Amino acid sequence: MVPTSIHPKDESLIPQVGSDEQLMLDYQAGDVRAFEALYLKHKGPLYRYFVRQLHDQQLAEDLYQDTWGKVINAAKQYQVTAKFTTWLYKIAHNLLIDHVRAVKPLDKVTPLGEDETMDNLQADDQASPEPQVEQQQQADMMKGCIAKLPAVQKEAFLLNIEMGMTAAMISDIANVTLEATKSRIRYAYQSIKQCIANQRPETTL
Amino acid sequence: MNQQQDHDAEFTALQTEIKDAYHQQPLEQPSAELDEAILAKARSGANVTKVSSTKKSIWQRNAWVYSSAxxxxxVAGLFILNPSLQKHLGTDSEQSVPAQQSSFKQVKSTSDVPKVTESPVEDATAAESIAVQGLSMSSAPMNSERVNRDVVSEASDNNRSDSNGTIESQMADKSSAVMSAAPAPAKVNAEVQKKALELQSRSHDKEVQQVKQSFNGSLKGDIELDTADVALARLKVLMADNKLIQAERYMITIDQRFPELSDPSHPLYEQYHKIVLQLTSQ
Incomplete structure (x- = not known):
């Protein structure tokens, strides 16, 4: 069962023309183009939300598709009581919890404590840079470091960096306290910086 | 405080630095096939939404009407198919209808010889209803059964030897005894007593016999709407109309339903035996 609405943080949440919420209402009224616009806007961040948290590409794509399927199915009962992005990522978060965390630890990564950093972590040997593809090296390095984050920090980091979500929004999606979310975001950024510094001590970001 | 602000400023700088680096890298996108599959689902979902909101089957729109019908x-089918329900319903309605009293008046005017009219049937039914009420009022059915039998037998015996007045008074006494023995509500008791008083006015053997038959029928647990004399009258009509085949069939039915007619001591035995002889000789 997909929650079609969540408790609004902002009582005066009125959909504006062209906003995600308005597009969703238009789709509810039968306008498929509205959904296409909505999809184009959110497909990349949502896709990476799954792909970067899961090592299994197929599973990530399945969950990505399931998320949009639930949005489509719930469109009939959709009501604007919160931001669309909050609703969308809440569905995604719940799917991730249901399909992955209930079965096995996310990413098969030994979880770090929330206060733990990746000082002692080394980058993968395969990630060692080649001189001619420096940009690719940096990208791989970044990916590798993100992948090494603890699951909860990774989710908070991705929501923040991809969608620019505030700690309050992320805490709403992940159903944790605001302080815990702030800590997760802070430690995630610090860990990534340190991870990259460990791989390339001679270069700075 | 300054330390906290420095800390926040430091983190903000770090955040900006990593964000820039993050967005410089090529970011993964879903495949075109995946996009197409989701958009196709969205299109079909939009169609389904439209269809379901506009089209509603006639059964769904008139669910209450159809379910009531x-x-x-x-219920009507049950009443039609189940005759016992009809019988009970008929008996109950007759008991509750005030016009029942008129049937007793009709009985007074009827002659000793049964006619093929509705009045004997009504008469019998009225007598039955009294008997059934008497039984239903009784808390101990077997005791009242015995008393009722006594009432009937005594009444019929006395009827042969004594005058009408004595029969009536005895019937009244016995009836009131039966009624008083039954621990029924006062209202129902009064009704039955009223009917019993009306019954006292009956002075013919036929009436006593009908009550007796109705008692017997009631005691068997089967409320019969027909009596031996009515059946015999019908048989006579069939004979008069020269419907011999139907008469023969009806005779078999009478044999099964009223075996007492084959008893030589029965008052209708002579008439019945005569008709049987006519039918069997042909």
């Missing part, structure tokens, strides 16, 4: 049909 089906219920009425079911």
């Amino acid at each position: 089906a219920s009425v049909l079911l």
